[in-house]
Amino acid sequence: MANIAFAQEITLDKIYSGYYRGKGISGISSLKDGENYAVIEREGIVKYSYKTTQKVGTLVEGGFESYTFSDDESKILLQKESEPIYRHSFLGKFDVKDLKSGKVISLNNGNFVQEPKFSPDAxxxxxxxxxxxxxxxxxxxxxxxxxxxxxxxxxxNGIGDWVYEEEFGHADFYQWSKGSDALIFVKSDESKVPEINIPIYGKNLYPKLMTYKYPKAGEVNSTVSAHLYQLSSGKTLDLNLSNFENYYIPQVYSTAKNDEVAIATSNRHQNKVDILKVNTSTGAVSKLISETDNAWIETDGMTLEFLDDNSFLWASERSGFRHLYWFDAKGNLKKPVTKGNWEITDYYGFNPKTKEVFIQTTEKGSLNKVVSKVNIDNGKMMLLSQAEGNNRADFSKNYQYFIETSSTANKPYVYTLKDGNGKSLKELQNNDALLSKLNADNIATREFITIPNEAGDQMNAYIIKPKNFDPNKKYPLFMYQYSGPGSQSVSNSWDGGNGLWFNHLVQKGYIVACVDGRGTGYRGTKFKKVTYKNLGKYEIEDQIAAAKWFGNQSYIDKSRIGIFGWSFGGYMTSLAMTKGADVFKAGIAVAPVTNWRYYDSIYTERFLQTPQENPDGYDQNSPTTFAKLLKGKFLLIHGTADDNVHFQNSMEFSEALIQNKKQFEFMAYPDKNHGIYGGQTRPQLYQKMTDFILENL
Structure with missing residues (x-):
């Protein structure tokens, strides 16, 4: 249903041709002097002045994928090429350029390396x-x-295994001492971890096998240990962690002392974390603090920052909301830095001159992210960014300036130079041209509403209605969600991904909506952690409740409600089509987990404990258990080479559906991973999903 004859519209061809590609600023990095910053442009790495916003010069000519300065900015590490391994890890070729002499040397004789890091002395x-x-x-x-x-x-040695990288969110597990005379690294012995074998078809006469270690929930994990290497002696010491939590070592940190490195360790349930300090001269290990939680600790996003006097800032959810706490160098709590019914969502740094901490928060409501500064002595706070939308900051080294990147649900990214008090100095880049194209193609706006669930919560939601919306008409509803622990799909930020596809569907006559139910983030731990040991139960209850609420609105056709999700969202769609079979007419599940027994240990056990400890938490929330309930039209999609959520999940669910004589559609993407992209894959996938919706909803 087009809006008007010959209307300009948002098409899949336009989305995937790059017609709607926005403009950004790549590789922003403040220079040490605090007066200049570097960015990646076509000619190379270019230096700009904050004061004049004019180009000052070119630091390095040529094309580079990324770059890192040494601490003193005498040298720069240049990434020339890369080959991806998993989500974060890659093999790279790097040069080091001396910015004073101009001399360039290749790292490792020009051969591939992983996770290169300058020593602090460069x-x-x-x-x-x-x-x-x-x-x-x-x-x-x-x-x-x-x-x-x-x-x-x-x-x-020094990097994580598959599950460490995926679930702790980074690939490097080593750190230089500040004195540049020692390295602390994590060693993983994954020899006893069960292997997964994935056939790679390619154009091989016989498919090749991709084999790697993948610990599923309740299975054997890598045995990890921490080690100290001293450059002067060339000796490696084993660190004794036997008196502390030592099942996982999620992170290694630099401290402010020359002969000290900190490490974070955790128990298997991830509800107790020890922060330890290691003396790099002696190898002695002592505890700074322990953090405990009745459910789990976000071991994948810990904030620990050592200040010049080696006191430190630590982010904790102990109050029910994520806030910053200030400890002295011995690990005694000095004071909470922030408090309130809102959360710290990012930490940018500390200015020792003004005693101010720079942070991103939800203080203006959970849909918004704003940038603020807070004085750690008196607690005085000041808003630096816009009060609405999604705002983040790249600060100058002296905190006199920052580049604000902001967007809202209905306005794409704007890059603005501001001073340290939030005053706008100059707009550096906007996306007005993109917005003009979208407006010409009749993009619909996103409205925010709240919807009640059965527990009495008001759930955040957005709704996109056709531009020629008629309140007297009944529209089919297409719901999107992700719903994973601590996630957020409903936020006042630009969605250049699925958002454009949703508009394509809206122009075909659908209403699109998204609801963040229990288990999602940025609203405190009570809302987020209610799902503990019962992952999927309350989340699907909330999606069903939301669909019923929409069905009772005068403008929704309750017999035509569909649902879509990817990964955790695909799991939820599979539950919606089984446990919620009476409510949902059609569903599309992409790369779904179908039983948490098949997913990795670190993520799954954080929320469910092990299958041995909590079998019902696994089986009573698995769509496979409820395959017999399927009624509506169901499209299941998976990449055969998904190293994250294995193809096995969809095979297992398919078999359960088949044995219950249920008809459904299945699409396998050969040799594609969890992202399902490459070549014409994405256009084909989104055309397939669009056709399925048009035919079945």
Whole structure:
């Protein structure tokens, strides 16, 4: 149903041709002097003045994927090419350029490395090759091998195994001491971890096997240990963690002391975390603080920042909301830095001159992210960004300036230079041209509403109605959700991904809505952690309640409600089509988990404990258990080479549906991973989903 004859409209061809591609600023990095910043442009890495916003010069010519300065900015590490491994990890080729002499040397003789890091004195770069840790002296070019026992699918030094990388959110697990004379690294022995085998079809006569270690819920994890390498002696010491939590080592941190590094360790349930300090001269380990929680600790997003006097800031949910706490160097609590019924969502830094901490928060409501500063002595807070929308900041090193990146649900990204008190100095980049194209193509606006659930909560939701919306008409409803723990799909921010596709559907006569139910984030722990040990139960109850609420609105046709989601959202769609079969007419599940027994240990056990401890939490919230309830039209989609949510999930659910004589549609994407993209894959996928909706909803 087009709005008007010959109307300009948002089409899949336009979405996937790049017609709606926005403009951004790439690789923003403040320089040490606080007066200039660097960005990546076509000609290379370019230097700009904050004061004049004019180009000052080119630091390095040529094309680079990314760059990192040494602490003193005498050298720059340039990433020339890369080959992805998993979500965060990649093999890269790097050069180091001396910005004073202009001399360039290749890291590891121009061969691939992983996770290179400058030493704080800029004299060395450490890196990992074939699961072993090395460092290269930049003056002589000499490469020193630190570990020798690295072996594929067995021993890993300095980087994480698959599950560490995926669920702790980073690939590097080593750190230089501030004195540049020692390295602390994590060793993972994954030899006893069960393997997953994924066939790779390609154009091979016989499919190849991709084999790697993947600990599923309740299975054996890597045995991890922490080690100290001292450069002067060339010796490696084993660190004794036996008196502390030591099942996981999620993070290694620099401190402000030359001879000290901090590590975070955790129990298997991830509801107790120890922050330990390691003396890099002696190898002595002592505890700074312990954090405990009745449910779980967000081990994948911990904030720990050491200040100049080695006191430190730590983010905790102990009050029921995520806030910053200030501890002295010995681990005694000095004071809470922030408090209130809102959350800290990002930490940007501390200005020792003004005693101010720079943060991103939800203080203006859970739909918005704003940038503020707070004085850690007197608690005085000041809003620096706009009060609405999604705002983030790249601060200058002296905190006199920042570049604000902001968007709202109905306005794409704007980049603005501001001073340290939030005063706008100059707009650096907007996306007015993109907005003009979208307006010309009749983009519909996103409205925010709240919807009650059965527990008495008001759930955040958005709704997109056709531009020629007629309140006297009944429209089919297409619901999108993700719903994973601590996630947020309903926010006052630009959605250049699915948002455009949703508009395409709205122009075909659908209403699109999204609801964040219990378990989602930024509203405090009571709302988020109610799902503990029962993942999926309350989340699907809330989606069903929301669909029923919509069905009772005069403008919705309750016999035509559909639902879509990817990953955790695909799991939820599968539950909606079984447990909610009387409410949902059609559903599309992409790359779904269909039983948490098949998913990885760190993520799953954080929320459910192990299947041995909590079998019902797994089986009573699995769509496979309820396959016999399917009624509506169901499209199941999965990439065969998904290293994250294995194809096995969809095979298992398919078999349950088949044995219950249920008809459904299935689409497999050969050799595609969890993202399902490459070549013409995405256009084909979204055309397939669009056709399915048009035919069945």
């Amino acid at each position: 004299a060395k770069v450490a890196f990992v090759v074939d699961n072993n840790l090395y460092y290269q002296d930049l003056a002589s070019g000499k490469i020193t091998q630190i570990t020798t026992d690295g072996k594929k699918n067995s021993i890993i």
